Amino acid sequence: MITLRPSALLLLLLGLLTAPLPRSAADPGDELCLTRLSESLQDPGRRLFNWSKANFADPCGGFASYLPGTTCNNGRIYKLSLSGFGLRGTIPANLANCTSLQALDLSANALTGPIPPDLQGLVNLAVLNLSSNRLSGQIPAQLALCAYLNVIDLHNNLLSGPIPQQLGLLVRLSAFDVSNNRLEGQIPGSLSNRTGNLPRFNASSFEGNKGLFGYPLAPMKSKGLSVLAIVGIGLGSGLASLVLSFTGVCIWLRATERKMAMEEGKISQLMPDY
Numbered sequence: 001m002i003t004l005r006p007s008a009l010l011l012l013l014l015g016l017l018t019a020p021l022p023r024s025a026a027d028p029g030d031e032l033c034l035t036r037l038s039e040s041l042q043d044p045g046r047r048l049f050n051w052s053k054a055n056f057a058d059p060c061g062g063f064a065s066y067l068p069g070t071t072c073n074n075g076r077i078y079k080l081s082l083s084g085f086g087l088r089g090t091i092p093a094n095l096a097n098c099t100s101l102q103a104l105d106l107s108a109n110a111l112t113g114p115i116p117p118d119l120q121g122l123v124n125l126a127v128l129n130l131s132s133n134r135l136s137g138q139i140p141a142q143l144a145l146c147a148y149l150n151v152i153d154l155h156n157n158l159l160s161g162p163i164p165q166q167l168g169l170l171v172r173l174s175a176f177d178v179s180n181n182r183l184e185g186q187i188p189g190s191l192s193n194r195t196g197n198l199p200r201f202n203a204s205s206f207e208g209n210k211g212l213f214g215y216p217l218a219p220m221k222s223k224g225l226s227v228l229a230i231v232g233i234g235l236g237s238g239l240a241s242l243v244l245s246f247t248g249v250c251i252w253l254r255a256t257e258r259k260m261a262m263e264e265g266k267i268s269q270l271m272p273d274y
């Protein structure tokens, strides 16, 4: 049995702590993720300079360590922030291969197409901001598998369908915004009326979706519109019938006037001259 003196143990520990970390080779997942992303994006503003295949091989090391919008930690990309870059195109499923990603911000671009359900592979993701794009399709319920999500901001898009009630399972969620989309159906109580100390999301998170209803949206909203419509129709038809009857009366008056004039003429013809 080997016994170590305390001082030797200390030395050994110190040695372990101060030894240089092995320079991690480029991660094949990050490389695939960036390659697919650059293939599916169009960059008319040329903001993604240095986003070239040669630099994707080792995005966090060496010369190519500066790729605009990316931030590295421990040799892996942990933040991707391309907000307001004027980008077009779609979000590729392989974005999920950036498995160390904690923050994904593609907001304020002109991205189209769906939010890939594959993003469920981003198990470390805390911030998802895809707001102010032209994303369509449904909100994938699979996002509920990204257990660390703090922020889901999808406002100002063309998303449709219901809000997945599974998103209410995200206990760390502190910001949720799906306003100004084309979502429909009942707002899940798992988000609007959460139990315990979980933050509840108010109407500002949900407004601007014509087909969405239920608490916390004001119940009178759609009814108020139809009441206005009824009043409008009533006023409109009232005015129309008024105009019609006025015209009718005018025509009748004219006709009788003419008739009377003619009759007068006849009478004057019949009348003997004095």
Ligand SMILES: *[C@@H]1O[C@H](CO)[C@@H](O)[C@H](O)[C@H]1NC(C)=O
Residues within 6 Å of the ligand: 028, 029, 030, 032, 096, 097, 121
């Ligand atoms: C990319 O992700 C997919 C799905 O999780 C996985 O099957 C594949 O092995 C990954 N590829 C790399 C290079 O990491």
Ligand SMILES: *[C@@H]1O[C@H](CO)[C@@H](O)[C@H](O)[C@H]1NC(C)=O
Residues within 6 Å of the ligand: 050, 055, 063, 064, 066, 067
């Ligand atoms: C772009 O990458 C090249 C190496 O490929 C590097 O020399 C240059 O400094 C990079 N540009 C910026 C702005 O980081």
Ligand SMILES: *[C@@H]1O[C@H](CO)[C@@H](O)[C@H](O)[C@H]1NC(C)=O
Residues within 6 Å of the ligand: 083, 084, 107, 108, 129, 131, 132, 151, 152, 153, 175
């Ligand atoms: C998402 O990004 C937009 C800017 O593009 C910003 O205004 C908004 O505050 C962000 N959302 C959150 C929850 O931080």
Ligand SMILES: *[C@@H]1O[C@H](CO)[C@@H](O)[C@H](O)[C@H]1NC(C)=O
Residues within 6 Å of the ligand: 189, 193, 195, 215
């Ligand atoms: C919120 O949930 C509680 C039960 O958990 C229920 O009694 C209450 O009616 C709900 N409020 C709304 C506005 O749905």
Ligand SMILES: *[C@@H]1O[C@H](CO)[C@@H](O)[C@H](O)[C@H]1NC(C)=O
Residues within 6 Å of the ligand: 202, 203, 204
């Ligand atoms: C709704 O929630 C947001 C934060 O999520 C807050 O800034 C805003 O003041 C709230 N509005 C109301 C009417 O409570």
